Structure formats: structure tokens, C-alpha cells
Amino acid sequence: MTRSASATAGLTDAEVAQRVAEGKSNDIPERVTRTVGQIVRANVFTRINAILGVLLLIVLATGSLINGMFGLLIIANSVIGMVQEIRAKQTLDKLAIIGQAKPLVRRQSGTRTRSTNEVVLDDIIELGPGDQVVVDGEVVEEENLEIDESLLTGEADPIAKDAGDTVMSGSFVVSGAGAYRATKVGSEAYAAKLAAEASKFTLVKSELRNGINRILQFITYLLVPAGLLTIYTQLFTTHVGWRESVLRMVGALVPMVPEGLVLMTSIAFAVGVVRLGQRQCLVQELPAIEGLARVDVVCADKTGTLTESGMRVCEVEELDGAGRQESVADVLAALAAADARPNASMQAIAEAFHSPPGWVVAANAPFKSATKWSGVSFRDHGNWVIGAPDVLLDPASVAARQAERIGAQGLRVLLLAAGSVAVDHAQAPGQVTPVALVVLEQKVRPDAPRRPHGAAWQTGCSATRSVPPHARPGCPSPSPHRYQRP
Known part of the structure; x- marks a missing residue:
């Protein structure tokens, strides 16, 4: 089991009493609806x-x-x-995203099941297959932990969680085990906000x-x-x-x-x-x-309706001034091959660049939601990181503005950069040199154009026209190996 350095034995009774007195318990106020x-x-x-x-x-x-x-x-x-x-x-x-689940709460006085309203801020809650996440939190221990967030996001595929990742109330454990620290309780939890928004009356x-x-x-x-x-x-x-x-x-x-x-x-x-x-x-x-x-146009997208549960690389834009001898294709293929538990973005890169050069891995830093980047240090080919441009780049840089422009078109953008220190170093990734922008989009089902027409027919509406997935700005070609230099 992977255990983060922040994992603890839980709160003491005094700490629990203090948080209850401060109103930091999981008491959800009664929703205000029309009487x-x-x-x-x-x-x-x-x-x-x-x-x-x-x-x-x-x-x-x-x-x-x-x-x-x-x-x-x-x-x-x-x-x-x-x-x-x-x-x-x-x-x-009667709307309740969080039901009558009784989480297993770990405290220094012992680990036992408690009702949801007994949970307080910073409690350590253990998870197993079938358990419901009752409050928002941060994973502190995990053993192949996978969470189903379909009730909240509509995404059908389970999401693997590592130490440091966030979990949202209302989701379920599909497989594996772990523990998380409660970071948002009561009305601040995601499920409570979602239920309050759904029940809010607007004239x-x-x-x-x-x-x-x-x-x-x-x-x-x-x-x-x-x-x-x-x-x-x-x-x-x-x-x-x-x-x-x-x-x-x-x-x-x-x-x-x-x-x-x-x-x-x-x-x-x-x-x-x-x-x-x-x-x-x-x-x-x-x-x-x-x-x-009176609705004229309905825009809808959900995994499994118009799109498939996956992404694809639609463009790679190399940046000026990188000055590296390694090709971008080799670096991306090597990064994908070195990731033992790739997320959706890395899976798309692995599908597009499926011929790894066989570089020897010296250190590996898996992706974490807290840092928003992953990286690999290769023995003879330097340190490479890939992640969110807004985290790795100076917002005023040319590359950051270019990434923002592409992201404004509804596409996901990742930055490939060379790091100055090993990825397992305490100061990683250090000073980074932007090398390329990797642009990804959701996979569109081959029969997607027929689905809006069918839904329109069932509701008595008329569908206007269908736009091919590669006809959007930013993805002019369906080829995953399109390169462009500014």
C-alpha cells in the first residue's frame, strides 16, 4: 500500500471536540425550499x-x-x-446524493463506523470496494484505488486515485482500498452543493x-x-x-x-x-x-452518447527555442511507456506514439492532481515532464499564451518540457524548457451525427447539421501525427 507522508493515525478526541465546537462537522443545514x-x-x-x-x-x-x-x-x-x-x-x-452510508473513521481512540454527521474536518476515513465517499477529501493511502464518479460527472469509467489526489463526495469505490482526509464537510462538500443547487427554486x-x-x-x-x-x-x-x-x-x-x-x-x-x-x-x-x-438549440455531450470514453492526440505543436536533439515523438513515446498507470491523457499519447525508443528510466514521478504534472528522468536523455501549462509555465510567456489560445477552443492542452533536475528531486521539476504543446480532444463516436437526429426525432425537434470532429478549430486533421511549428 502506498502511504503519503501526511497519513496519520487520525484525530484525538480533543481535536474532534474542538472541530465540533467550531462548527467543522458534517452537519448539513436543511435546504431552503418553498414552503x-x-x-x-x-x-x-x-x-x-x-x-x-x-x-x-x-x-x-x-x-x-x-x-x-x-x-x-x-x-x-x-x-x-x-x-x-x-x-x-x-x-x-427527499433528494440526497449521500444516503445512509456509515463510513469507517480512523481516530486515535480507534477505528469504527460512524454516521455521516459525526465526521469532522481532517478525519481519516478508510475506503474499500463498494464504499461511498461521504465528504470531499484528499487521498492519503491507496492500494490500486479506483473511484466511480459517474453520479457526479457522467463519466462512466472508474478513475484511479493516487496519494494526494482529491475525491468528491457522492462517488463510490469500484476496486482497491485506501484512506482519505476530509477537507470539506457539511454544506461545503461537493455533493451537498450539488443537492442544494438542484433543489433551489428559481422563478x-x-x-x-x-x-x-x-x-x-x-x-x-x-x-x-x-x-x-x-x-x-x-x-x-x-x-x-x-x-x-x-x-x-x-x-x-x-x-x-x-x-x-x-x-x-x-x-x-x-x-x-x-x-x-x-x-x-x-x-x-x-x-x-x-x-x-422555446428552446432553439440543445447542446449535449456525455460519455457514451456523442463521445467515447477516451481521448486522442489531434495535434503536436513544437515550440521554438527548445534546442533538444531528442525528437518529440521519441520523448512522448518514452514517457508513455514509462507510465505504469497512465491516465486518459497518457493513454491517448501511448496510442498515438506507440514505438518507444527503449530509453532506460532513472526516476519516475507519477501524475498527481496536486502538482498537475508527471515526469521521467532517463539515464542518457535528460529529465522530461508533461503537464498543465498554467502550472509549468510563466503566464506571461509566449508558450503559455499559445496554450491558452488553443485551450479556449475547448481542447485539452499539455506541455512537454525538459526539466533541469531529476523528477524525484525535492525541487522538481525545477527550471523547465518548453519543447512542445500536445493537443488532445475527446474521441467522437463514429455514429455521433446520427444520435442528435434520433434524439431530436423523439422530442419533436429538428436537428440542424452535424460538424465532423476534425472540422473544429485547432484540430484540422484527424491524423494523430500532425506536427506544426510556429
């Missing part, structure tokens, strides 16, 4: 209900209940929205609803003079009683209110909610259906 009362008020106290409610009270004041049947529209308009939004609230309140902007409200506002200004004129006409022209005059006035005003438009709009939204529910989609507010109907 049932707020939902009821939002659906009952609407402009259309206010207009119909006033007219209903006028009719009831005359004692004629049969003429107040239009008041049922108030109930219908309110119930349709309330039922759906209360159901959505109940579903969101949907609805042009249809706003348009109906403008019509109702205009009609409201007309109802008062129209009602007074009708009463005057009935009392002083037809000489009927006040009750009959009031009923005739209400009978004249109710058809002016577009209650049918509001009711049919609510019904149409409700039908859309039901259909989306059959496709496992939750709608918090009825007008969200209109927002979805």
Missing part, C-alpha cells in the same frame, strides 16, 4: 383569481348560489398548479404568463367603468331590482375575463408535466414547459 404555504399563496392569489373572486363575492351577496358556479374556475386554476408544485417540492426535499420567466397578466391588467381597468355603466343601465333604463341588476352586471363582466384561456393554458402545462414525468424529468413550476418549448 407549502408559499406555494398555495403563489397559486391562489393571482390576478385572474382576484378578478373572479370579487365577482363571486358580489354574486354571493345577492344570495344566488347557482349564478356563482364560475367560481369553480378559481379552484381549478389553483389546484392544477398547487398539486404539481407540492409534488415537486416533496421530491426535491421561471414565462412570456405566455406575462402576456396573459398584461391582458388581465388591461381588462381590470375596463371592468370597473363597464360594471358601473351596466348597473346604471339596468336600474334606470330597464327598472329592474338591484339583485337582478347586479346579477346581470356580473353576467356581462364574466365573459370579458379570459378565464378559459388561463384554464386551458394550465391544462396544457399540466399535460406537459405528466409527459415529462413519464421520462423521469421533474418540473418545479408549470411555466417551465413553455421555456422548454
